[in-house]
Amino acid sequence: MFGALFAPVPPPDGALLDLAREFTPRVQSLAPGEVLLDLHGLGRVWATPRDLAGALLAAAHARGWSDLRIALAGTRVAALVAARGRDGLTVVPPGQEAATLAPLPLDLLDLDEERRDLFRRWGLGTLGDLGALPARGLAERLGVEGPRLRRLARGEDEAPLVPTPAPETFASTLELEWPIDGLEPLSFLLARVLEPLCAHLKERGRRAAGMELDLGLVDGRRHRRALRPAAPSAEARTWRTLMLLDLEAHPPDESIQAFTVRAEPTSARTVQFSLLDPAQPSPERLAETMARLHEWTAAGRAGAPALVDSHRPGAFVMETFAPGPVSGAALTGPPGPRLALRVFRPPLPAQVALRGAAPAFVSAGGVRGEVVERAGPWRASGDWWDVAWSREEWDVALAAGGLYRIFRDRLRDEWFVEGELD
């Protein structure tokens, strides 16, 4: 026995499937507002098909879907077409599929426009008209499609039901008999929850892109923490470490009575190892290391520097440290060693004595001396539309030793030491 639900106005996503799954796990979603149910074996619960249909109707009414059409039949096609074509509840007696469908219009089959026009020209209006035609004649005119449509019009199935898989939830809850304080006891309990959860993820070929830890506190409040490392993982040990490190930084202020861990599943990472490329770091270990450095990362003071497209001296941004694969270009040799600037942040305000227009003596915090050699001035300016800057740069060598880059802020007429060349 099969059933079909047809909603002329489709309810919200998944609502019809949820109703169907209350009766059987074998349900197939065909289109928005159309669901097929495999109702075999339910005779012990509902003695007759009409009882079962009544239960379906009651469940629909309980949801306020008074216009839902329900049909039960011995074949999937008969149930589906009957639900499409007849209001309310229809129970097709066994062996009466063709007769029940016969008066219904041909349009209830999923026909393309060309085929519909052809049948109209042949004078066919109902499923019964099509079902009464000889299969051989249809095959001669329409090929294999002809007998197939004839079988559908007579309510005969073509293919088995393909169940729509239920959405999987990856969550686990642990209610505690006694509240716990501190992270050490929580660590053991987290392992108990995370290990089966991660095993479930692995069985399904999934990883967790993020996890949410929802702690229920003794005073009824919730303490929620969401973790989203740079790379998905299904390693229970990694997730436990990340959660404990996060809770160290953001501890709950009451004892814990219960907790729930929810994973956000994503497809498993595929890694193609190569003989020639260097091994990539394990994303799990990298995420764990970055979590251990949370004091630095939380303040935005740890990451990979990236240069920005600007002429403003020293412009850069800090990006999340997530090294990807090495490109071929990066494998070329570096240039030779170059003097690097060791910058002062912010630049040191300086007193500079001039000889002519060139610096002759520099005095700033920790930097002081007569200028013995100099190169400059190099003028640069920009961002006049935003926070304007304009400067005159000099590279100077001091008598006491040391090469420094100094500059004059031309907008404020003040001197600064930007850094030392090392």
Add this chain to the structure above:
Amino acid sequence: MASAIKDALEDLLRSRRLQAEEPLLRGEDPRSRALGTGIAGLDELLLGGFPRGQISEVHGAVSSGRTALVLALAARLTRAGSLVAWVDPADRLDPGSAAAAGVHLARLLWLRGERRGRETLLPAVSAVGTLLGSGLFEAVVFDLAGIPATARQRLPGTTWIRLQRLIEDQPSALILIADGHVSHGPGGAALAMKASAPRWSGAPPARLLRGVGAEVREARRGLRGATVELQACS
């Protein structure tokens, strides 16, 4: 069978030297390979490069080329696909200079301190320990240059012994940049750097800083030394 073919292929790659840095072979201890800087005279002085599993130091006065030399090492490592961490309690690194030296910035983890002095040094030492313990980084650079000696001396006396113990089982090298001698492991390198007169070109106002020569001496081996030419960035 597949394993035998892979071994044969690895032998072939090694014999043909298809890569500048040969990949590690199965069972090979990564600590046996030093981290070469790619600067011929310097690598000779270091007997191949900075040793892994050891604390090494590069020290010298202002503008002696300490940062340039360590950036050259970071450039070589990151371009070969390795990761480098740069712990910078005084926040002195210039990403533009690092990029000009050839460092692949996406593979450089930079930890920037907020304040100078002991308050920043203690968390920085802790971060160095975390980075070394992860085993993810070929080199961890701890930039102590410009930090007053008094701040360093206020660190617990066992700091460097603890870090050396931590690193000796790891395939990483810890490299200290400092104004003077701080510490190095029993097998680590200690490079003392001294700048020679800078080279300039042209006449004012079109005068340019061309570079500086740095004399590098392996402080533990006495008289041996090398000269490294450091070009000025544009």
